Amino acid sequence: MTTTGKPLYIVLVGAPGAGKGTQAHLLTQDLGIAPVASGDLFREHLSKQTELGLLAKQYMDRGELVPDDVTIRMVMDRLERPDCEKGAILDGFPRTVAQAEALDKELAAKGQKVALVPYIKVGEPALVARLSGRWICRQCGAVYHTLFNPPKQPGVCDICGGELYQRPDDKEETVRHRLQVYFEQTLPLIDYYRERGLLVEINGEQAIEDVHRDLLAAIQKVMS
Numbered sequence: 001m002t003t004t005g006k007p008l009y010i011v012l013v014g015a016p017g018a019g020k021g022t023q024a025h026l027l028t029q030d031l032g033i034a035p036v037a038s039g040d041l042f043r044e045h046l047s048k049q050t051e052l053g054l055l056a057k058q059y060m061d062r063g064e065l066v067p068d069d070v071t072i073r074m075v076m077d078r079l080e081r082p083d084c085e086k087g088a089i090l091d092g093f094p095r096t097v098a099q100a101e102a103l104d105k106e107l108a109a110k111g112q113k114v115a116l117v118p119y120i121k122v123g124e125p126a127l128v129a130r131l132s133g134r135w136i137c138r139q140c141g142a143v144y145h146t147l148f149n150p151p152k153q154p155g156v157c158d159i160c161g162g163e164l165y166q167r168p169d170d171k172e173e174t175v176r177h178r179l180q181v182y183f184e185q186t187l188p189l190i191d192y193y194r195e196r197g198l199l200v201e202i203n204g205e206q207a208i209e210d211v212h213r214d215l216l217a218a219i220q221k222v223m224s
C-alpha cells in the first residue's frame with residue numbers, strides 16, 4: 001500500500017534465474033503485499049491436474065511461453081483474491097508486451113497502475129549456474145541454491161520444514177531455450193516500461209541481501 005492508501009503494484013522483470021522469486025519472497029516480508037508468480041500459478045494448476053495446468057505443462061516442459069490469453073486470464077483472476085487488496089509483487093508476469101498492455105488496462109479500469117518495474121540484471125553464465133543448483137520448497141515456495149543459498153539441512157526448508165525439489169525445466173538444455181525465449185519475447189517489455197518511466201535497473205549479480213537492499217530502496221522511493 002502506498003502512503004496515499006492505494007494498492008501498490010510492483011512488477012519484477014529479469015531473465016530466468018535472475019532472482020525474481022527469491023526477491024519477491026523477501027519483499028513480501030518487508031511490504032506485506034502478496035507475491036503473484038505466474039510460473040507458480042501454473043505449477044499449482046499442474047499439481048491439481050486442472051485443464052489449465054495440463055495445457056501449461058506442454059509449453060513449460062519445452063521452455064516456451066504459455067499463450068497470452070490463458071496466462072492473462074489466470075493472473076487477473078489471482079489479482080482479484082482478497083490477499084491482493086493492498087497490491088501485489090508480480091513475478092514472471094507480464095512477460096510480453098500484450099500481457100503488459102492487458103495488465104495496464106485492467107488496473108486502469110480500477111483507477112490503479114503499476115508503480116515501479118525493477119529490472120534485475122544478471123549475465124547469462126550466472127543465470128545457467130543459478131538455475132542448475134536451484135531447490136524450491138514444495139510447501140511455501142522458498143528458493144534455495146546448493147552453493148549460493150543452501151538450506152541448513154539438505155532437502156528441508158529452513159522456513160516451514162517442507163520438502164525441497166528441483167524443477168523439471170531447470171535441465172540445462174531447457175534452461176538454454178528459456179533464455180533464448182526470454183531474449184526474443186520478453187526483452188521488448190524492458191523498452192515498454194522504460195518508455196513509461198517505470199523501469200529501474202538493479203544489479204542482480206550481487207549477494208542476495210545486497211540485491212534486496214537496492215530493491216527495497218528503489219521501492220521506498222516510489223512509496224513516499
Ligand code: AP5
Nearest residue numbers: 016017018019020021022038039066092130134144145148
Ligand atoms: P517461471 O516460474 O516464471 O520461471 P522464470 O521466469 O524462468 O524464472 P525463474 O523462476 O526460473 O527464476 P527467478 O528469476 O525467479 O530466480 P530465482 O529467485 O528462483 O516460469 C516458468 C515457465 O512458466 C516459463 O518458462 C513459461 O513456460 C511459463 N510462464 C510463466 N509465466 C509466464 C507468462 N507470464 N507468460 C507465458 N508463460 C509463462 O533464483 C534462481 C536461483 O538462483 C535460486 O537457486 C536462488 O537461490 C539463486 N539466487 C537468486 N538470487 C541470487 C543471487 N543474488 N546470488 C546468487 N544466487 C542467487
